[in-house]
Amino acid sequence: MRDRAELERHLEAALSPCAMRASDSRGRPHADDEPPYRGVFQRDRDRIVHCAAFRRLEYKTQVFISVLEGDHHRNRLTHTMEVTQIARTIARALALNEDLVEALALAHDLGHGPFGHSGEDALNEVMQGHGGFNHNLQGLRVVDKLERRYADFPGLNLSYETREGFTKNLNPQGRAQYGFTQGESPPLEVQLVGHADEIAYDTHDIEDGLVSGVLHEDGLRDLALWRETEAAVLDEQPVLEAEQRLRWRSVVRRLIRTLVGDLMAETEKRLSDSNVRSLAEVRTSPRELVGFSLGLEFKKRDLETFLHSYFYNHAGVRKHTALWQERLKDIYAAYLKDPSRLPPDHVKRVDKEGETIERVICDYVAGMTDRFAETQWERYCKA
Ligand code: MG
Numbered sequence: 001m002r003d004r005a006e007l008e009r010h011l012e013a014a015l016s017p018c019a020m021r022a023s024d025s026r027g028r029p030h031a032d033d034e035p036p037y038r039g040v041f042q043r044d045r046d047r048i049v050h051c052a053a054f055r056r057l058e059y060k061t062q063v064f065i066s067v068l069e070g071d072h073h074r075n076r077l078t079h080t081m082e083v084t085q086i087a088r089t090i091a092r093a094l095a096l097n098e099d100l101v102e103a104l105a106l107a108h109d110l111g112h113g114p115f116g117h118s119g120e121d122a123l124n125e126v127m128q129g130h131g132g133f134n135h136n137l138q139g140l141r142v143v144d145k146l147e148r149r150y151a152d153f154p155g156l157n158l159s160y161e162t163r164e165g166f167t168k169n170l171n172p173q174g175r176a177q178y179g180f181t182q183g184e185s186p187p188l189e190v191q192l193v194g195h196a197d198e199i200a201y202d203t204h205d206i207e208d209g210l211v212s213g214v215l216h217e218d219g220l221r222d223l224a225l226w227r228e229t230e231a232a233v234l235d236e237q238p239v240l241e242a243e244q245r246l247r248w249r250s251v252v253r254r255l256i257r258t259l260v261g262d263l264m265a266e267t268e269k270r271l272s273d274s275n276v277r278s279l280a281e282v283r284t285s286p287r288e289l290v291g292f293s294l295g296l297e298f299k300k301r302d303l304e305t306f307l308h309s310y311f312y313n314h315a316g317v318r319k320h321t322a323l324w325q326e327r328l329k330d331i332y333a334a335y336l337k338d339p340s341r342l343p344p345d346h347v348k349r350v351d352k353e354g355e356t357i358e359r360v361i362c363d364y365v366a367g368m369t370d371r372f373a374e375t376q377w378e379r380y381c382k383a
Pocket residue numbers: 079083108109197
C-alpha cells in the first residue's frame with residue numbers, strides 16, 4: 001500500500017508547474033489528522049459526497065421543477081455530475097489537479113436552495129436588510145458551518161483551495177472577510193470549474209429545452225454556434241437528417257466538444273502569452289487565465305441570451321418557477337411568524353452561534369429540497 005506522501009509525489013510528478021499541488025495546500029480551517037492513504041483534495045471530495053447537502057441535490061431543481069414536469073430532465077445532482085465529468089476531462093488534459101477539480105465541481109452547487117434561481121431570488125428578497133442570499137456564499141456556509149458530522153468542528157473542514165471555489169462573486173474585502181488572501185487570483189482549477197459549469201448548463205439546457213418542446217430547432221438555427229455545429233454533424237453523418245432526436249443529441253455532444261477544445265487551447269495560449277509558469281504566477285496574474293477564445297465567447301453569449309429569452313423566461317417554465325418563488329417567501333414568512341415551527345436544533349443556533357433568526361430560517365429553507373418545501377407550504381401556508 002502506498003502512503004499519502006508517496007501517492008501525492010506520484011500524482012504531482014505528472015502535474016503542470018501551474019497546477020495546485022496537495023502538498024502546497026494552505027490547509028483546513030480546523031486542526032485535523034490527515035488519513036494515511038488519501039490526499040487532501042481526495043478527502044475533500046469524499047467529505048462532500050458523504051454530506052447531506054450533496055444527497056439533497058437530487059431533489060433540487062436545475063431549470064424544470066422535476067416533480068411537476070417529468071423525470072427526464074436534469075436535476076441539480078445530475079447537473080453536478082456532468083460538470084464534474086467535463087471539468088475532470090479538461091483538468092487531466094491540461095495536467096491540472098484532477099482531485100481538486102473533482103472536489104470543486106461536486107461542491108459547486110451545494111448552496112442552492114429549492115427551485116433553482118427563482119428560489120435564490122426569493123430568499124435574497126426576504127433577506128434584504130439581513131445580509132441577503134447568494135448561492136455561492138451559502139455553499140461556503142454549508143461546508144463551513146451547516147453540515148454537522150464531526151465532533152471536533154462544525155462543517156466539513158475542507159481545504160482552503162476547495163473552499164475557494166465559492167469565492168467567485170467576492171470582491172477583495174469579501175475575500176478577506178471569509179479568510180481568503182486579498183488581491184490574489186484563484187488557482188487554475190477553480191477558474192476551470194466555473195467554465196465547466198457554463199459548458200454543462202448551456203448545452204444541457206438546450207437539450208432539455210428541445211426534448212421538452214419548449215425550445216425549437218428553427219429558433220436555435222438563428223444562432224451561429226448551433227448552425228455551424230449542426231452543419232458539421234450532418235456533414236459527417238447525413239443519416240441524422242431524418243433522425244430528429246439523435247440529431248439534437250449529436251449536435252449537443254459536438255457542441256460540448258467544441259467548447260471544451262476551445263477552452264483548453266485558449267487557456268494554453270493565455271498561459272504562454274502571459275508567461276505564467278508557476279502556481280505563484282497564477283496567483284499574482286491579474287488576468288483570468290482559463291477562458292474561451294474571443295470568437296467563441298461571443299457566439300456563446302448569443303446562445304446564453306437565447307436561452308434566457310426562450311427557455312428560462314418561457315411562459316410555461318416561468319409559470320411554475322414564479323409560483324414557487326412566491327410560495328418560498330410564504331414558507332419563510334410562516335417560520336418567521338412562529339419560529340417554533342423550526343426543528344429545535346435550528347432555533348438553538350440563535351443563542352449558541354449568535355445567528356439572527358432570519359439567517360437561521362434562511363439556512364433552513366435553503367437546505368430544503370423542492371418536495372420538502374412543497375410539504376411545508378401545504379402544512380403552513382395553504383389557505
Ligand atoms: Mg452549476
